[in-house]
Structures are given as C-alpha cells and as structure tokens.
Amino acid sequence: MTEGEGMTISRREFAGVALGAIAARAQESERKVGYAMVGLGRISMQHLAPSLKASKIAKVTALVSGHRDKAEKMAAEYGIPAKNIYSYENYDAIADNKDIDAVYVALPNSMHAEYTVRAAKAGKHVLCEKPMATTVADAQAMIDACKKANRKLMIAYRCQFEPTNLRATELIRSGRLGKIQGIESANGFNIRAGEWRLNMKLAGGGPLMDVGVYSLNACRFLTGEEPGDIKANWSVIDKDGRFNEVEENLGWTMRFPSGIVASCNTTYGANMPGFYRVHGTKGMLHMEPAFGYEGIHLTAKIQGEPAIDEPNPEKDPAQFTREADHLANVILHGGELRASGEEGLRDMKLMMEIYRSCGR
Ligand code: NAD
Numbered sequence: 001m002t003e004g005e006g007m008t009i010s011r012r013e014f015a016g017v018a019l020g021a022i023a024a025r026a027q028e029s030e031r032k033v034g035y036a037m038v039g040l041g042r043i044s045m046q047h048l049a050p051s052l053k054a055s056k057i058a059k060v061t062a063l064v065s066g067h068r069d070k071a072e073k074m075a076a077e078y079g080i081p082a083k084n085i086y087s088y089e090n091y092d093a094i095a096d097n098k099d100i101d102a103v104y105v106a107l108p109n110s111m112h113a114e115y116t117v118r119a120a121k122a123g124k125h126v127l128c129e130k131p132m133a134t135t136v137a138d139a140q141a142m143i144d145a146c147k148k149a150n151r152k153l154m155i156a157y158r159c160q161f162e163p164t165n166l167r168a169t170e171l172i173r174s175g176r177l178g179k180i181q182g183i184e185s186a187n188g189f190n191i192r193a194g195e196w197r198l199n200m201k202l203a204g205g206g207p208l209m210d211v212g213v214y215s216l217n218a219c220r221f222l223t224g225e226e227p228g229d230i231k232a233n234w235s236v237i238d239k240d241g242r243f244n245e246v247e248e249n250l251g252w253t254m255r256f257p258s259g260i261v262a263s264c265n266t267t268y269g270a271n272m273p274g275f276y277r278v279h280g281t282k283g284m285l286h287m288e289p290a291f292g293y294e295g296i297h298l299t300a301k302i303q304g305e306p307a308i309d310e311p312n313p314e315k316d317p318a319q320f321t322r323e324a325d326h327l328a329n330v331i332l333h334g335g336e337l338r339a340s341g342e343e344g345l346r347d348m349k350l351m352m353e354i355y356r357s358c359g360r
Helices: 003-030 042-052 068-078 091-096 109-121 136-148 163-173 207-223 318-333 341-357
Strands: 033-038 058-064 102-105 125-128 153-155 180-188 228-235 249-255 261-267 272-280 283-287 297-302 308-311
Touching (some): 033 042, 042 058, 058 068, 058 091, 058 318, 091 109, 102 109, 102 318, 109 125, 109 136, 125 136, 136 341, 153 318, 163 207, 163 272, 163 283, 180 207, 207 261, 207 272, 228 341, 261 272
Parallel strands (some): 033 102, 102 125, 180 261
Antiparallel strands (some): 180 272, 228 249, 272 283, 283 297
16 A cells, blocks of 8 residues: 555545544534423423423423323423323433433422432433522532532523623623612512412522522622622511411612622512612613513613613513523533522522521
C-alpha cells in the first residue's frame, strides 16, 4: 500500500467515523426526553403535559396516578401505552422503564420529597413543582438523593425562564434603573374551601408557600442578592373555617446586602394580582401580571429614555414548554442547570425564617 493509498483509506475511515458521529448526534438531537407525570391534577394535566406537545426535545411518556381511569383517558390522548401507567404503589418500577428519563412531580407540597427521592433511587431526573418541599430537611434530602444518584433536580420556577421577567432582570442588573432602593411585590387569590392547600399537613403552610414564594423568588432573581433581616406579620380575617390550619394573610419585609428593602404581601382571602415594582435612582419598573401563565406585561420609566411598554404576547402553556425543555436540554447535552434544588432550598429556608419571624 502506498502512502497515498494509506491516506485515502484513513480519510475514508475518518469520513466514516465522522459520519457516524454526525448520525449519532442527529439521533441524539431527535431523541426526546421522556417525562413521567406524577400526579394528574390541574398543573400537570392543563399546563405541563399540553406544553410538551409543542416541545422538540421532550414528551410525556408515562403517567403516575391514584386514579387509573383518569390516567387511561390521558394515556389515550398522549399515545402512552398501558405498561407506562403507574400507581403510587408500583411507582418504583419506573426504574426498569427506559421510556422515562425524568419525572415531573406535581403533587401536594408535602409529597414532593418522597416522590423526588424515590425517582432519584429509580435513576430518574426530577422536575419538581414549587414549593420544593414543606421542610428544609425534606428539601435537603431531595438534593442529597439526586446527588447520590447523579441525577438532576430542577424546581419548576417557570418565571426564571420567561422572557419578560428576564428582560426586567437585565434592566435591573445592568444598572439602567440606577441604584435599586426598593421592591414591592404581591401575589394571592381567594381560595375555595376544601382545597388540600388549606390542610397544613399537605401544604406545609398557607399562601406564602403556594403563591408568596413567587414574590420571594422574584426579589432574589431580580437583584441577584440573598436577603436577610426578615420581619413578618400574619392574620386571619375570615373566620369561615378555611383558615383553621394555615394563615390567610402574610406580609413581610427583607433587606438585601446592597441595602435594597423589599416589601411583599400574599393572601388566600382576596384576588391579589401578582405584580412587582422596582424603584431605582434613575427610574421605575412595573411588572403586572408578573407571575401568570400568560399576559406578562412590563412597563418602565427611565429618566431620559422613551417609556418601555412590553407585553409578552405568548400564550399558555409556552412558559411550561420552556421550563421542561431547560431540564431536557441539560439531560441531553449537559450544561448548567438553572432553578436547581439548591435554589429551591434557599427559598425554603427563607420561608421558614418568614414564618419564624411572625411566630408561626
Ligand atoms: P391539584 O389539586 O390540581 O392536583 C394534585 C394532584 O395530586 C391530583 O392529581 C391528586 O389526585 C394528587 N394527589 C395525590 N395524593 C393526594 C392527596 N393526599 N391529596 C390531594 N391530592 C392528592 O393541585 P395542583 O394545583 O396541580 O398543584 C400541584 C403542585 O403544583 C403543588 O405543589 C403546587 O404548588 C404546584 N403548582 C405550581 C404551579 C406553577 O405555576 N408552577 C401552579 C399550580 C400549582
């Protein structure tokens, strides 16, 4: 064999290897991350699962439910085979199912820890709904279990992926509003009697855990700072039996290392549209709605600049596709996971401090 022939062959071989690598990459990029939905309630059936129909990299491949009939109806809609329907009892058998890469935990708050830890032990990644858990110890146990199993744990902080919230973050962190002095935020709704959210054992707390966490998390991601000096107050106004276990109203203030003071409110007693306002030395930014499934709307007035008025025209469930895709992308291609378990743990610790500060 001449040198030239040798080179030709090795070029061919090289080309073969390269083509193989391209084919493997193409296959990998065509492969969709399979999610098992754990809990077929409102958020999973009306938002996350439908959102995956639009995903190019993820899909619903399995269902975990206590209601077989509900699961079968959903399985028919999503083309999920009967073998991929699980109950809470045989959930651990997901370990043997290659169709499942990750689970989406959308159960009452106090059940998040158990179903996350069991998923990790089964070798699955986890996208867990907020609030991450109902105790700091549970949140830590979830992180530890996923770390031990070398699986990813992401908390479903969809606003951290929503473009208008990201735009607000950029306006604040780039200094366009000048030095930030104060933030106000609120989020709440008038709850119906009978919801598990009013049961302390299942919910772990009241509106703070459920919807106040959006204000808390926003103050942190907008500033990139970690708050301290928390002071809080709570009350029950409606003595109609709904608030025998959890608070109805809660307000708190916190101070960030730069000196920013934030003041937040949450309630289960009135419809309180989710919003935040951020005041800086050069201007003011107002996001309302800030935390909804669609219709997010940013306005800002900055000295010497034209007014900013940027509604996000995206429709629900685009935010859910984005968050589920983020985890799927990290599973497929690696890279940094945002909204990790550690991020959820920080909010858990702060919420416990808020409760302690008002004697709950
Ligand atoms: P939901 O009541 O609609 O659904 C809860 C599901 O859990 C149901 O399928 C129910 O059958 C099942 N379940 C299992 N054991 C249960 C028990 N002992 N009691 C009650 N239900 C039980 O609730 P949801 O609104 O879908 O909330 C689920 C989780 O998602 C919560 O942690 C909530 O905070 C979170 N959530 C997140 C968002 C968001 O925008 N990210 C919005 C709503 C809810």
